[in-house]
Amino acid sequence: MNAVTQAELLRSLPPARRYARALTGSQTAGDGLVASALRGGLPPLPARLALYAGVTRLAPPPAPTPGGGASLSPRHRQLLLLTALEELSVADAATVVGVPLDVAETELAEARDALRRAAATEILVIEDEPIIAMDVRQLVEACGHRVVGVAASEAQAVRLAQQKRPRLILADVNLGAGGDGITAVNRIQRELKVPVIFVTAYPERLLTAEQVEPAFVISKPFEPLALAIATYQAVSSTVPLD
Structure with a gap:
């Protein structure tokens, strides 16, 4: 566990839960990821980023895309959710997923392109x-x-x-x-x-x-x-x- 305070963690729980649910598509699975991240110890980052990183590390791979549409890799999804839904900077998102900034920028561009070709509903x-x-x-x-x-x-x-x-x-x-x-x-x-x-x-x-x-x-x-x-x-x- 890093040195963040309990108050900081509590303030960071709602966005971490939102991110985890969006990754898994389930309230139960998402909240379970957050709980596991807390139990397993968090990296030495600010509270919100530490929780995001703990969830990202434990997230299961996504199911295949229905209908055979364009598929996003797990890291594509993570980077998109962190920057678009959670409104992190690309630099902070790169820190959360554990890649250099230039890699994150390249993969975000790839992810946005794949998103445009995704299965419709x-x-x-x-x-x-x-x-x-x-x-x-x-x-x-x-x-x-x-x-x-x-x-x-x-x-x-x-x-x-x-x-x-x-x-x-x-x-x-x-x-x-x-x-x-x-x-x-x-x-x-x-x-x-x-x-x-x-x-x-x-x-x-x-x-x-x-x-x-x-x-x-x-x-x-x-x-x-x-x-x-x-x-x-x-x-x-x-x-x-x-």
């Missing part, structure tokens, strides 16, 4: 703000995915999911007068086991460790690449059971 967007919904739709369609519906309310989301049977859901948490995105997803998943990415200005509602939590959480405002890599991870690391 059918997506339901749950978002009550029309402009944000349009932006999300344009982004995922630019990544090659097909949006099968855009729901602005809880009731509409449940109805569209039953009708369209999406393979991935992108959901806001706060739907204003239209209800709650978390409740909508819970209702949908009673019938349709499908991976979910929450795109929200309220990530703290989903990172409390007090309930079943999603594997993928992106904070608003988000970088397009962050949503693109989260979409790829959700499609390639989880298999819907409908």
